[in-house]
Each structure stands twice: as structure tokens, then as C-alpha cells.
Amino acid sequence: MKAVFVEDAYNVIVKEVELPELGVNDVLIKVKVAGICGSDLHTFKGLHPFRKPPVIIGHEVSGEVIKVGEFVKNFQQGDRVTVEPQIGCGKCDYCLTGKVNYCEHRGAPGIRNWYGAMAEYFAAPEHTVFKIPEGLDYEQGALVEPFAVGVHAVRKADIQIGDKVAILGAGPIGLLAMAAAKAAGATTLLVTDVMDYALESAKEMGATHTLNILNNHEWMHEATTLIEGEFDKVLIAAGVPGIIDQSLTLLRKGGRIVTIAMFHGDQTFNIHNLQNQEKEIVGCMTYTREDTITAIKLLAAGAVNTDVIITHRLPYEQASEGFRLVDKKEDSSLKILITF
DSSP states (O other): OEEEEEEETTEEEEEEOOOOOOOTTEEEEEEEEEEOOHHHHHHHTTOOSSOOSSEEOOOEEEEEEEEEOTTOOSOOTTOEEEEOOOBOOSSSHHHHTTOGGGOTTOBOTTBTTBOOSSBSEEEEEGGGEEEOOTTOOHHHHTTHHHHHHHHHHHHHHTOOTTOEEEEEOOSHHHHHHHHHHHHHTOOEEEEEESOHHHHHHHHHTTOSEEEEOTTOTTHHHHHHHHHTSOEEEEEEOOOOTTHHHHHHHHEEEEEEEEEOSOOOSOOOOOHHHHHTTTOEEEEOOSOOHHHHHHHHHHHHTTOSOHHHHEEEEEEGGGHHHHHHHHHHTOTTOOEEEEEO
8 A cells, every 4th residue: 555654854755655554443544535634744854752753643534434343343445434543552541431542552543553544544443533524524534533632632621611811822732723613612712823814714714813923022922902801711822932930921810721733942921920920831732532522522512613723634745745844834734634
């Protein structure tokens, strides 16, 4: 089969590889669509903490079941499916309480022996596979995984009806987190970014306010002026220097920050702005099965304007161009899908 490899930093190629082995509890999927994720871009740049080139890339996926293992009970040939691309040891306290994302031995596509999903075929354990509801297409099915990230972040933030929420970063994850926050009842949604086209997309997806912060040292004051107060919650979807401290400045007393972005290097902040005002900083790591189920339900209910967030569709032979577009933020790119 053909598979998309990040061969080394900034080098994406298509290679011929053997089909993945199908275990007795596995489902073999003919991939229809795979998305390029921000974490894939970190691998592309050689910066990902544990997914290192050379590697078959990709974990946002949808497709059609073509074969199932001997012990698989809930899927059959022809089912349209997507995947929650993580597995745990199945034995630790975290796994046994539904927190696979905490498992010390957590696995994901492109790690150890699990092939990445950006290939003609992808094998996944049955318990990680979900049927795509009628009314959703394969493109929307491929958005389940990144939307689950946003759903999980909103749950960690405990966003409530009427909350004022700032989303810092209008890439695909930031926009999907905003959609999840809106679905949770947030009524004020301010989105920041350095690209005007991304902010226009945020408006189309339901942002009540947007702010371009490029070379704008007064943006935090402008943000709180726009909403006539401070924010109840801040979701960080851009891992840039200083953003934790900036988020604390935006936040009301007792408010909560959730970090979604991947960070490289240290972050410094004013501890007094955290402690004296009883603010909270909460980490956020992937999702749980509950989040994936919620993401599917919300997508089926129309909570995400997928026509806005999906900007490019490229055949797998042009995957290298897709990574370049994401990296350079060219051609007003947001979510780029690779088709097979």
C-alpha cells in the first residue's frame, strides 16, 4: 500500500509499505480522508516530543471497513468509521477509569508498531473505532478527532452557559475549541490570531469578537475593553512565548486557563497574578472516549461549520504540498485534508 512518510524534518514522501497486520480484535479500514494536524506539523519540523521521523504520519482519519479480526463483534465490511487514535495498557488505574490519555504506556499512530493513518489502509483496535452517523460525510468524520480535542478542553475548562471565553489562536484546534465552547453555552467568544483570514473564519464560525494581535502590545487591554470586563475562561491554542502570563492578565479572579497548544521551551508568568487572585491553569491532553462520543454527536447536530474550517483537499500524492501550506500558512489554509 502507499503511505505518507515524514522521512526526516521538512521532508514528506510517499512510499510503498506492507499492509498493517490485522489482530483478532482489530478493524482494517480503507482510508478515505486523513487530516493534517498541528501535532503532525511538529513531527514535520522534527520538534514532536515522541513521534520522530521517519514515520508514517497522520491520526485524523475516516474510511470504510474492509476486514475485521476474528473476535470483532460490532463492525462489519462496509461500515463508515472514524477512530479515536489512542490506546492504553488497559490495566492501570487510569485506563480502568476511562482516562486512557493519562496512561503511562499510551500509544498512538506513528508510535512504536502502530502505523500512522495517512495511508491507503489503517488498522485500529475495535474499541477505538466509531461509526460515522448518517448525515456526516467522510470529511466530517475526519474532523471527529481534532474536535474531540476541543470538546475535552472545554470540559476541562468547565465552561458554563453565559461564560465569557477567550480563545488564543485561530488555527483549526482553536476554531474547533471555540465551536465546542459555543455548544457548551458560552455567549461571549473572543478569538485572537495574527492572520486576518483566520479571524474572518472565526467570525463565520460564531466568534462574537476577534482581534489581530500582530505587533499589538496593547491587545490584552483591547480584548477586555471589547467585552467590557475580564474573561471567565481562556483557552490557549497557540504555544508562543509569554502567552500564559498574557492569559492571566485577561482572566477574572477565580477564572480558569486551559492549555491546549503544544509548547516548546519554558513559560514564565507573574505568580502573584495567579495566587493572589485564585486563578487556575489547567493542562489538557488529547481526549477521552466520552469526548469522542460528544464530538460525534455535536458534529451530527451541526455544531461545527465544516465548510469554513476545511480549506483544502489534496490527493495523497500531494501531501508534501499540504504540509508546506500548513507550515507557511499560505493560501488562507486552515484544515487540510488528504484524500485516498
